[in-house]
Amino acid sequence: MTSPIGEQTARVLKRHMERGNIRQVDLAAATGVSRKAVSDWLKGMLANPLKQEHVLVLAERVFRLQGEEKREFLVDMGYPDAILESPSTSLAVRQCRVVVLYSALEVRDKQYATALANLLKTQANYQVELLHQLDKIPSLTRADWIVFCLSPYSVYSAQLLDLLDSAYQIAQKNCSLLVGVSAKKLEDVPQEVSNLLSNIQVLDIENVRKELEEAFGSLLQQLSEKYHRPYELEMVTGAIPLDSAFYVERLCDESFKSCFERGDSALLIKGARQVGKTSLLARGIDMARRMGYHVLLVDFQRFSQHDLHSLKDFFIAFAELLADQLRLDIYPREVWREGRSASVNFDLYIRDYVLQPLQQRVLLAIDEADRILAHSFSDDVFSLFRSWHNDRSLRPDSPCHRLTIALAYSTEPYLFIKDITQSPFNIGSKIPVEDFDLAQLSVLNQHYGSILYRGELEEFLEFTGGQPYLSRCILNDMVIRKLSYYDFLLYIKNHDTALSDHLKRIVYLLSQETGHELQAAIKEFIKTGKVESQRLFSRLRSAGIIAGSVEYPRFRCRLYKDYLTAHFA
Incomplete structure (x- = not known):
């Protein structure tokens, strides 16, 4: 598929490549795209669109253009405003790209859309483009906000619904915000239309210009505050504080809440290193407290080598930790009977002295649960946890009936547990903690002031894999060092x-x-x-x-x- 814009792009690229004796592989290496994408650019094909961040990298780092020559190149490539957003000044206040889209079913539709577009063009913070059909897909893929003009007539048309559906798909893929505006109040908006629009506002075009300006400015200000909140940097290492602006909810958050509200006996939070298991567990603990649970927290990472020497040492350390949290008068060593096994002693202590006095429901939250898997006694520990789960069904009068256990771990338990039938890891509700996807990464980027351009997000996702710690670490460093993404990639090679x-x-x-x-x-x-x-x-x-x-x-x-x-x- 070719277009005049695609052909022009190809001609300009070829001219500059010939002038500087630059190869296709050089373009691919500098922009971080595949050689096939570069080949598509040079053929004028739009299957792999040439994005603004690519154009800036080519202008500044490949072709070494400056001044008027650089400006001319950006105009020829279809990004006349890109000079405002060069990577070297990526932390400056950036203009918001707004596309005003209308159906053109009525003359008034165009008049209204044109008035809104002209109004926005007078504002320094907006780059505005007016479209009446989806014939300029690159314009929509670059948009921060897509403003869809509605009218009492067009809102019922199949043509508008098709147009809106296409715009919605583009907005979802590119993490843009799709809003609807109307000159007059819409009495009854079809459900399929309202489902696609995140917000519908009535802005009366017949009012004086000042009122329209204030109304539309207020709408965009609300959206801006919602999606670009101010932030203060935090430490990246460790669990994310409960009040942090940098925590991004994922499917695992909803899964934890659902399992907990359902009253499941064992919640298994599994994920790779530094994926956010402890941060999720912390939010689960907070939710439990707000629901009236008494929370007991144990981190196996804190246990010393002496505590892990034997099953008895481990259970005594475990029980003493709980006794400290509950400020109990009787400690496990005082009631420990050598004639009993360590498992029986620990089980009785938990039932009689920990759970029995607590009349409310109890959450036992265990972080780094897999730390003990390599020890010979781990089977005895986890089989005891499983017996507490079984007691909920077999002994309804048992204090274990009020107990929920949440385990956070990384290692596959079956690699270490000899008798899998005695493991709690195959009976609990599994809550996998995954890396960020593109939408979640976009939310995190917004928390950092949208330091990444929209087109950079996909490359950033590939570079980090959406690994939460890596993602926060890099964005944090970019903000502190005032570096663009591409400048940061160069910086880390030598620092x-x-x-x-x-x-x-x-x-x-x-x-x-x-x-x-x-x-x-x-x-x-x-x-x-x-x-x-x-x-x-x-x-x-x-x-x-x-x-x-x-x-x-x-x-x-x-x-x-x-x-x-x-x-x-």
Whole structure:
């Protein structure tokens, strides 16, 4: 598919490439796209559109254009306003791209849309384009807001619905905001229309210009405040505070809430390293407290080597931690009977001294639950947890009937638990914690002041894999150092940052493992693209290094692939 714009783009690119003796591979490397995409650009095809951030990189870093020559290049490439948004000034106040879209079923539709567009063009903060059909797809893909003009007549037309549906699909894909405006009050908006529009406002075109200006300005101000809230930077490491503006809700948040409200006995929060398990658990704890639960929190990461020496040492440390939280007068050693097994002693103490005095429901939240899996006594611990689950059905009068256990972990339990029938990991409600998708990454970007351009989000997703810690770490560094995304990629090649510390830690963890089994597996994966066993794949996935399946493994993100490939080459 070609167009005059596509052909013009191709001619301009070829001219500058010939002038500078620049190859297609140079364009691909600089912009981060595939060579096929570059080939499509040079053929004038729109299957891989040339985005604004690509044009800026080509102008400044590939063709080395400046002044009027750069401005002329941007105009020829179809981005006359891009000079306002060069990567070197990406932290400046950026203009909001608004597309005013109308159906043209009535003359008044065009008049109203034109009035709105002209009004916005007088404002310094908006770049405005007026469209009456979807013949300029690139315009919509670049839009921050798509303003759809409605009228009492057009709102019932099939043509408008088709147009609106197409705009909605584009807005969803590009994380744009789609709003509707009307010159007069719409008495009855069809459900299929209102479902597609996030907001419908009535702005009377017959009012004086000042009132219209105030009304539309107020609407956009509300939207701007909603989607571009002010922020203060926070520490990236560790669990995200409950009041943080940087927490992004995912499907796992809703799953946790549903399972908890349903009264499930065991909630299994599973995810790779640094994916946000502890942050989710913290929000679950907060929800439990607000629902009247008494919360007991245990982090196995805090247990010392002495605490993990034997089953008895572990259970005593566990019980003492709960006794401290509840300020109990009787500690486990005082009622511990050597004639009983450690499991029986611990079970009786929990029932009689921890659960029985508490009349309300109890949430036992355990973080880093898989830390004990490598120890010989882990089967006894988890089989006891399972027995508490069974008691909810077998012994309704048991205090365990009021107990819910939430376990956060990374490792596949079946790799360590010998008797899987005694494991709580196959009876609880599983809540997988996944990396961010494009929409969630877009929300995080908005929390950081939309420092990434819309087109950069997809590349950023590929680079980080949507890994929450990586995503926050990079965006945080970009804001602190006042760097654009492309400048940041250049910066980290020659400077130590929190990101480089993170990568070095991955290599360190691989090298510290006994027998270097995982390090050998990574080297083999880099060489062949395969992982030889499900066990090794599960361990690498739990470590947060690879994703996919044992049949089709892949690096979790391009950053890990590039770094580990270079390190182990």
